Amino acid sequence: MAAVTPLSSTTRYPLSTLTKPADYPGVFLLELHSPPDNRLTEHFIKSSVIDPLLDIEREYRASLLGLLSPPPFETSSGWKTPLTPGQYALVTCGAQDKNRIYCNGLDLTEALALDHFFQHVLNPLYTKFLKFPIPTIAAINGHAFAGGFCLALAHDYRIMKDNEQKGRAMMAMNEVEFGAPVPMGLIAVIEAKFPTTKLVxxxxxxxxxxxxxxxxxxxxxxxxxxxxxxxxxxLKLGLDKSIRATTGVYGIIKVSTTKEKTHTHN
Incomplete structure (x- = not known):
């Protein structure tokens, strides 16, 4: 594996932005901003969620192997390298300018029109998070419904905004209200992360x-x-948990904790 140049402090994708907050060495922040409400379309998933995850994983593995080049001066912008090789974590959030929506689920019209969507687009998204080799935290700064709820659940940790009145966030699987069956891939995520069958x-x-x-x-x-x-x-939680990624087995171990319930993703 050749030396890898670290990502710049800000990397822009079509519908998301990946940053490296200077105060949190090794922690990435992926802000999702697909207007109006972060619907999970094929383009959004592939270009603005999966692509950043692949870029993060490439840098992480290079760091773990000692193959990460020093960051160019013009791209460092105060961001510090991880405290230990491989000490990384990822935080995702919805658009911070409004803090209204984390992810509002699928574009159902598109999803049903594409024969390959669930098996080759949506399920691989959840699988990527469930197997991701570094700790992941969903900063739920707005509503998370249906497929968006499952996206948050696929992370390792979740911190939710606590507004009791105006601007409060809620999470739900509301398919029964608009007459859509719940795909098995989504059910698998819920079963893997919910504490009881009754709650599922x-x-x-x-x-x-x-x-x-x-x-x-x-x-x-x-x-x-x-x-x-x-x-x-x-981000603070990500920094606290990032040490768990330094031995290279974090993702392998967490896969073993959910593999029986998420076999439908394979």
Whole structure:
């Protein structure tokens, strides 16, 4: 493997932006901003989620192997290299200018029109997160519905914004309300991450809307934060957890914890 040049402090994709916050060495922030509500289309998934993940993984593996070149001066912008080779983590969030939507699910019209969408586009997205070799944190700074809820669940950790009144975030699988069956790939993610079968049934058959407080009480998210702090706290958690990636087996171990329930993704 040849030497790899690290990503610049800001890398722009068609519908997302990947940054390296200077105060959090080794932690990437992927901000999703596909207007109006981060619908999971084939273009969005491939160009602006999967492509950044591949770029992150390339840098991580180069760092782990000691093959990461020193960052060029003009692209460093104060970002510090990881404290230890391979010490990386990833945080994702919705558009921070509004903090209204994390991800509002699929573009159902497109998804149903493409025969290959679920097997070759959506399921590989969830699989990528479930197997990703570094810790992942979803900074849920807005609503997460249906496929977007599953995207958050596919991360290792979740921090949700806690606004009790205006601007509060909720999460739900609402397919039963608009007459769409829930694909097996989504069910597999829910079963892998929900604490009980009873809660899975409530989620899928009742389209129950989980508030931030309820999500924390049920163990669906790991902590809550005010809207103004949800991303920063997620970055801090990423920094705290990033040490787990330094031995190169983090992704392998976490796959073993969900493989029986996520076999439909293979």
């Amino acid at each position: 049934v409530k989620c899928l058959t009742e389209a129950h809307r989980f508030t931030a407080k309820e999500s924390l009480e049920l163990g669906i998210v790991d902590s809550l934060a005010p809207e103004s702090e949800v991303v920063q706290r997620s």
